[in-house]
Amino acid sequence: MKALLQRVRGARVEVAGEVLGAIEQGLLVLVGVQPQDDQAAADKLLHKLLNFRVFADAEGKMNLSLRDVAGGLLLVSQFTLAADTRSGLRPGFSTAAAPAHGEALFDYLLQRAQQQHNPVASGRFGADMQVHLVNDGPVTFLLET
Template sequence: MRLVIQRVLHAEVQVDGNTIGKIGKGLLVFVGAGQNDTKEIADKYLRKLLGLRIFEDKNGKTNLSLKDVDGELLIVSQFTLYANCKKGNRPSFIEAGEPHMAEALYEYMIEEAKKSVPVVEHGEFGADMKVSLLNDGPFTIILDEKIL
């Protein structure tokens, strides 16, 4: 599993010109599922994501979590996080999870996040999405199997 996490002041995702997910202050998270990912792995990533202390406290230190700042969450599927560019110039996506499995894990992460975060918005799996955001910092973190 791979996550790209961006601290944002606001973000939204559109499909066919319609906004389907929109948040204020919080985290925009791009999620890619790999071939061997499971619900247990998704749980591990979600715990890490929700526990990250990447918001500033009153002293300007990155010491607060999403929950501490009443932040919102926008989760967007992105299989291209598994792009392999080692050979040639055209990326290969053979390491990405099979679509049916990846979609199930993506939906699982959304439902599990809703148990802890009051505002959880999301994109549409497999759709041509347009994502806009105002990055705060900028502050971007990548979580993958090398880190967890």
């Protein structure tokens, strides 16, 4: 799995003008699923998302996790993260999971996140979404399992 993690002061995702999910301070995470990914990969990614130290401590060092700051987690499926961009000028998507596999694994990740953390919000798998965010820093990391 690939995840583009962005530390945010606030973020929301909309479909057709309706807000589906929103958080205040926390992490906006765009999630891409690849064919070989499984529930173990999702569990590993979630552990990293909840514990990755990207928030400033009292001394201004990135030393606190999402759990430490009780921040929000906004998960948004984004199959384009799994695209093959190594050659040419058009991305290839043979490296992305089939929609049914991607949706099942994204739903699993979301369910596990909701069991382990609060607040958790999400977009809608496969929808044309508009994502709004105020990137804090900016702080952005690409995580891979």
